[in-house]
Amino acid sequence: MSGAKEQAAGSGRGGVRQVDVAALVEQAREGRPRAVARLISLVEGASPQLREVMAALAPLTGGAYVVGLTGSPGVGKSTSTSALVTAYRRAGRRVGVLAVDPSSPFSGGALLGDRVRMSEHASDPGVYIRSMATRGHLGGLAWAAPQAIRVLDAAGCDVVLVETVGVGQSEVEIAAQADTSVVLLAPGMGDGIQAAKAGILEIGDVYVVNKADRDGADATARELNHMLGLGESRAPGAWRPPIVKTVAARSEGTDELLAALDKHRAWMDEHGVLAERRRARAAKEIETIALTDLRARIAAPASATSLTALADQVTQGTLDPYTAADTLLTDLTTAP
Amino acid sequence: MSGAKEQAAGSGRGGVRQVDVAALVEQAREGRPRAVARLISLVEGASPQLREVMAALAPLTGGAYVVGLTGSPGVGKSTSTSALVTAYRRAGRRVGVLAVDPSSPFSGGALLGDRVRMSEHASDPGVYIRSMATRGHLGGLAWAAPQAIRVLDAAGCDVVLVETVGVGQSEVEIAAQADTSVVLLAPGMGDGIQAAKAGILEIGDVYVVNKADRDGADATARELNHMLGLGESRAPGAWRPPIVKTVAARSEGTDELLAALDKHRAWMDEHGVLAERRRARAAKEIETIALTDLRARIAAPASATSLTALADQVTQGTLDPYTAADTLLTDLTTAP
Known part of the structure; x- marks a missing residue:
């Protein structure tokens, strides 16, 4: 039921419609342009299935x-x-x-x-x-x-x-x-x-x-x-x-x-420069994803509340911003 | 010995010279311009004592x-x-x-x-x-x-x-x-x-x-x-x-x-806008510190090694960049 609802609600790129990622990747490997287009739209639109897509692509890259x-x-x-x-x-x-x-x-x-x-x-x-x-x-x-x-x-x-x-x-x-x-x-x-x-x-x-x-x-x-x-x-x-x-x-x-x-x-x-460049590129990519992810976690409703609470304490002078940042990082990463 | 060495090695703003933060803050409160200048230099230069300075300042702000x-x-x-x-x-x-x-x-x-x-x-x-x-x-x-x-x-x-x-x-x-x-x-x-x-x-x-x-x-x-x-x-x-x-x-x-x-x-x-603005300002400040801190941890020698290892796996297709980013975040924040 929930799946059908999501499908009905999803529309266009980056929507919440569930996609058969494995099938899409298989079609993309066969060189079908629509499948390639769809996959790029998924990664570009930060689809909820982004992680699934990237995991499926990894062995093929x-x-x-x-x-x-x-x-x-x-x-x-x-x-x-x-x-x-x-x-x-x-x-x-x-x-x-x-x-x-x-x-x-x-x-x-x-x-x-x-x-x-x-x-x-x-x-x-x-x-x-x-x-x-x-x-x-x-x-x-x-x-x-x-x-x-x-x-x-x-x-x-x-x-x-x-x-x-x-x-x-x-x-x-x-x-x-x-x-x-x-x-x-x-x-x-x-x-x-x-x-x-x-x-x-x-x-x-x-x-x-x-x-x-x-x-x-x-x-x-x-x-x-x-x-x-x-x-x-x-x-x-x-x-x-x-x-x-x-x-x-x-x-x-x-x-x-x-x-x-x-x-x-x-x-x-x-x-050996090609391997080195690709490693550096992957490292940069991982870092960007990690920082983007952390930013998203900070902005998420649950942690937004805790950030507000920390900000309140900083405003009142009962906490300094560095200790607050430490607390935020610990909270966000131990309870993802 | 180590302290004396550090003192000798430290020079100028942002140096590693140990500063008596409590005394500086006290002098700044008395309105002594040199103490204020010194404190700003410490925060501007991202001194190792930055956290100590911010903690000492918090109740006074x-x-x-x-x-x-x-x-x-x-x-x-x-x-x-x-x-x-x-x-x-x-x-x-x-x-x-x-x-x-x-x-x-x-x-x-x-x-x-x-x-x-x-x-x-x-x-x-x-x-x-x-x-x-x-x-x-x-x-x-x-x-x-x-x-x-x-x-x-x-x-x-x-x-x-x-x-x-x-x-x-x-x-x-x-x-x-x-x-x-x-x-x-x-x-x-x-x-x-x-x-x-x-x-x-x-x-x-x-x-x-x-x-x-x-x-x-x-x-x-x-x-x-x-x-x-x-x-x-x-x-x-x-x-x-x-x-x-x-x-x-x-x-x-x-x-x-x-x-x-x-x-x-x-x-x-x-x-109630003043309190709201200050809370938002503090929240933004905490977030910036947290992200800057995480970036610094990623660049630190110990984690740079682990990032390189993760990047290797991504390059080889045995790991996708998202899973790598998750691993990186967990590693960095559980073992600070």
């Missing part, structure tokens, strides 16, 4: 190579992503695209031309495209993106491309969680300074100067070369981020970009 | 009326603060000023004229002025400001004026933690839109149009009146934020501002 693409609006991220999708498809790989860029055509904010160009992949069963809202209700992207990547990974994607705008801190954080981070620039956009501001000069494993047929492309590449200190000597075995020039709209340079990605991946494997 | 002043750079916050200090001093009140505004003369970023004007209070033993760095190392201002307010409160300040720039989210949060929030605007600065963006239209209990001798002051007041919906009817007993026009540089309107603050305080007392 680890196979996907995650590439982050970031850069200021207008550098051609979506076009580059699309060109990469075409190249990977030609090589027979299954590709997932996670667009967390508000100006991405997937998210509905770009020019019609881009939109048409991207839609060529929409009918390809070997490509799964998903846009994410830039501001989720539980700490935004940084929270949901790793989980959406897990879904695409478990669904059998060989490569997951994560497209983000390199402006906000959370977008940079997401890009930094990729196996390989691609930072895109374009000539004449004052990107050098912007890039430095956003800290994306520190996260790039591969740099792309897109729209390389435009004036100033060489100057941009030179400036970037200088800023990255690529002329300086490095420790033996250290990774030297390559700068690839592309005209993504004409698929020029895409093979070179693909080669650079392959090279970075091989380097990471050779030096 | 609750007496100060906390007024937040916020607004965009250039609206005259420091001048207004200074005028308020003069007015409160005339009324025989002890005043604490906490300047968390990077452009404040207290923080060293403003015009010489302002600096000189403010320095008149520097030699007044009834005034305690303290600037805070805008970015602390443990989550910034939002973390340290409430504790610095506690120090000033315990030191016997009747009024604590907290001056912040109404731009960043954390500054707005601090202003929102005051008993009474004053939002300042000035004519012709396009403040209306800026204010709306920063969300400060929601936090003001009293609005000030400073530099009211300039062109456009009436228009700014009218626009503000419209944006706040002050012409609309309100529930009986609801607070209707007054708009006070001032020329702080000539102390014009300061008495009216003081009267508006007194009126708001009386209204809060009458409606």
Whole structure:
């Protein structure tokens, strides 16, 4: 009875409707796009079944190579992503695209031309495209993106491309969680300074100067070369981020970009960096979940009452806020 | 021996030097500025003795009326603060000023004229002025400001004026933690839109149009009146934020501002709002401390090892991140 009621009450993503998670995961593994979409909606909407979903996905993950693409609006991220999708498809790989860029055509904010160009992949069963809202209700992207990547990974994607705008801190954080981070620039956009501001000069494993047929492309590449200190000597075995020039709209340079990605991946494997990055990514993810969880417990009705009681004592001067925080932590974690 | 070693090793604020907290608190209560400064440095620098300090302060707090002043750079916050200090001093009140505004003369970023004007209070033993760095190392201002307010409160300040720039989210949060929030605007600065963006239209209990001798002051007041919906009817007993026009540089309107603050305080007392706000403020403070504390425990060497072990399992797919987060929380809080 209760189940039927819940089912009737549930609607849309993040609703309370009970889902057969095992069946969904099985369908996602078979590459059925609706199942993948449903799973991402469940993790994005912080469904009550989120834990069940993540537990079911866990044994199926680890196979996907995650590439982050970031850069200021207008550098051609979506076009580059699309060109990469075409190249990977030609090589027979299954590709997932996670667009967390508000100006991405997937998210509905770009020019019609881009939109048409991207839609060529929409009918390809070997490509799964998903846009994410830039501001989720539980700490935004940084929270949901790793989980959406897990879904695409478990669904059998060989490569997951994560497209983000390199402006906000959370977008940079997401890009930094990729196996390989691609930072895109374009000539004449004052990107050098912007890039430095956003800290994306520190996260790039591969740099792309897109729209390389435009004036100033060489100057941009030179400036970037200088800023990255690529002329300086490095420790033996250290990774030297390559700068690839592309005209993504004409698929020029895409093979070179693909080669650079392959090279970075091989380097990471050779030096144990891939395992290290993935461990760091998982650690960050666990930490974020733990803190989000604790915040939710604090806000839950039962503990909200106890927090109010503690706050009362602090206000009255009978308790200091640190001792109150200790009590809160102990209460919340011993009686979950 | 160990104590002597620690003393020798300790230096500057936030160092490990052991401090006689009880004596410091006693001196602060007597109004000795060096003791107050030392205590604020201890809380700001996240001294190991922080907890001891907060515990010693707790019974002495609750007496100060906390007024937040916020607004965009250039609206005259420091001048207004200074005028308020003069007015409160005339009324025989002890005043604490906490300047968390990077452009404040207290923080060293403003015009010489302002600096000189403010320095008149520097030699007044009834005034305690303290600037805070805008970015602390443990989550910034939002973390340290409430504790610095506690120090000033315990030191016997009747009024604590907290001056912040109404731009960043954390500054707005601090202003929102005051008993009474004053939002300042000035004519012709396009403040209306800026204010709306920063969300400060929601936090003001009293609005000030400073530099009211300039062109456009009436228009700014009218626009503000419209944006706040002050012409609309309100529930009986609801607070209707007054708009006070001032020329702080000539102390014009300061008495009216003081009267508006007194009126708001009386209204809060009458409606139980003051107690409610302080409870909410304490609750937020406790929550922030608890989360900061948990983050520190996660980063601590012992648990960093266990987080790495959990991350390994997640990477290998033998554990999902949610179960890992549960384990982490349990480990961290049962064995502190």
